[in-house]
Amino acid sequence: MWKMATPQKVVLLACGSFNPPTIMHLRLFEIARDELQRAGKYDVIAGIMSPVSDAYKKKDLAPATQRCDMVKLALKTSRWVRLDTWESEQPQWSTTVKVLRHHKTILDNQSNTTIKCTPSKKRKKDMKNEDNIEKGSPTISNNKDTCKDNVQLKLLCGGDLLESFAVPGLWAEEDIEEIITNYGLVCITRHGSDPRKFIYDSDVLTRLQDHITIVTEWIQQDISSTKIRTALRRNQSVKYLIQDSVIDFIRENGMYGVDKDNKYSDKVTPSPMSDIMEYVETSFPNETITIISTRETQSKTLRVTKEKPEDEQSRSPRRIQTTTSALSRGMSPSSSPRRMMEDNDSDPDGSNSPKTPPQNVACLTDIGSIVRRVKNYNVQGLFHPKKIQPK
Numbered sequence: 001m002w003k004m005a006t007p008q009k010v011v012l013l014a015c016g017s018f019n020p021p022t023i024m025h026l027r028l029f030e031i032a033r034d035e036l037q038r039a040g041k042y043d044v045i046a047g048i049m050s051p052v053s054d055a056y057k058k059k060d061l062a063p064a065t066q067r068c069d070m071v072k073l074a075l076k077t078s079r080w081v082r083l084d085t086w087e088s089e090q091p092q093w094s095t096t097v098k099v100l101r102h103h104k105t106i107l108d109n110q111s112n113t114t115i116k117c118t119p120s121k122k123r124k125k126d127m128k129n130e131d132n133i134e135k136g137s138p139t140i141s142n143n144k145d146t147c148k149d150n151v152q153l154k155l156l157c158g159g160d161l162l163e164s165f166a167v168p169g170l171w172a173e174e175d176i177e178e179i180i181t182n183y184g185l186v187c188i189t190r191h192g193s194d195p196r197k198f199i200y201d202s203d204v205l206t207r208l209q210d211h212i213t214i215v216t217e218w219i220q221q222d223i224s225s226t227k228i229r230t231a232l233r234r235n236q237s238v239k240y241l242i243q244d245s246v247i248d249f250i251r252e253n254g255m256y257g258v259d260k261d262n263k264y265s266d267k268v269t270p271s272p273m274s275d276i277m278e279y280v281e282t283s284f285p286n287e288t289i290t291i292i293s294t295r296e297t298q299s300k301t302l303r304v305t306k307e308k309p310e311d312e313q314s315r316s317p318r319r320i321q322t323t324t325s326a327l328s329r330g331m332s333p334s335s336s337p338r339r340m341m342e343d344n345d346s347d348p349d350g351s352n353s354p355k356t357p358p359q360n361v362a363c364l365t366d367i368g369s370i371v372r373r374v375k376n377y378n379v380q381g382l383f384h385p386k387k388i389q390p391k
């Protein structure tokens, strides 16, 4: 009778900055495992995330300890992927082939002993409480098997990493050969990359293509750590793009330009203009207010101008005029913020309008705070925190 061959046990290793880890970093493992196990040829028993060390010196790279902490938090909901800190603890940057060799040695050393694949009691309990876990799937937690010998280690990456093989001086050719031939590559398609075409275009990769598994991700998410850092810096929501626990960690540690005290950063997507409008409508019921918000990539300026009402008619209904020029590069940074009370500080109807001369306040990264300070103040300045002495 025909008997199916025992599936090859595989451990997947993903190297990267994870600065911070995104849901796509976690998805890579799930996508790869599905594909490898689909035909019954492989049994993916574990995944390893290995953050690069500080010596990598990539722009805006957060300290390895923090990146490891974030990866650990992110992986709390995974039954089979774990963090490994060895690479991140190295004083020198380790080439990827070196990291693979390290983990392969460990796996081989364990080949005669029995590796305990099942999670610890505590871990099992933790996992029971986690709602995000798919139940009954063939994971190592309910797999009484042990990770015996002959475990294959494969490098897991996104299409962009594969394409970086062509960047002059970045990868040694012998490293590429060793990675692909001795270990094997599982590459997940990524927005903007075309790994199949890339392999076709390369004689070396075409020769080695039997060792490369390209997996098309049909539910593509154009998420990158860079985009996450950009959003955080701008106090935009990153909820559902990275784990809540990671968001909390980032905020608690004031990473990536996030204001520690900013209560808004992950809870809601701030809507600066609607926040301002709401504040203005309630606080300046009898005024005509013009709000001009200009945003630029480097500097963002918020201007609030109070105009004197022309007559009673013009107050009802109130005219609130807004102009938003999002990221308008052409806007001169010198289009300096205006005083709130431009021409006439008098307050004929004794309304909420300011009675004291406008003051300068430091602009905060939190637009909500700015909104709360609009009244009676001249709001001006760049969005990165900068002390402006009150006049």
Ligand SMILES: Nc1ncnc2c1ncn2[C@@H]1O[C@H](COP(=O)(O)OP(=O)(O)OP(=O)(O)O)[C@@H](O)[C@H]1O
Binding pocket: 014, 015, 016, 017, 018, 019, 024, 025, 028, 156, 157, 158, 159, 160, 161, 188, 189, 190, 191, 221, 222, 223, 224, 225, 226, 227
């Ligand atoms: N959205 C994604 N789709 C597919 N692969 C991804 C995606 N995001 C990251 N990866 C892969 O994850 C691995 C680790 O990536 P890395 O930590 O450099 O993330 P990144 O988002 O590309 O970072 P950065 O934006 O800081 O350059 C790489 O192999 C990369 O190709």
Ligand SMILES: NC(=O)c1ccc[n+]([C@@H]2O[C@H](COP(=O)(O)O)[C@@H](O)[C@H]2O)c1
Binding pocket: 015, 016, 017, 051, 052, 056, 058, 094, 095, 096, 097, 161, 164, 170, 171, 172, 175
């Ligand atoms: N020659 C090499 O081994 C080599 C070159 C470039 C990047 N890498 C690795 O690729 C991973 C992702 O790097 P980037 O975040 O720069 O895309 C990192 O773990 C890095 O160490 C390895």
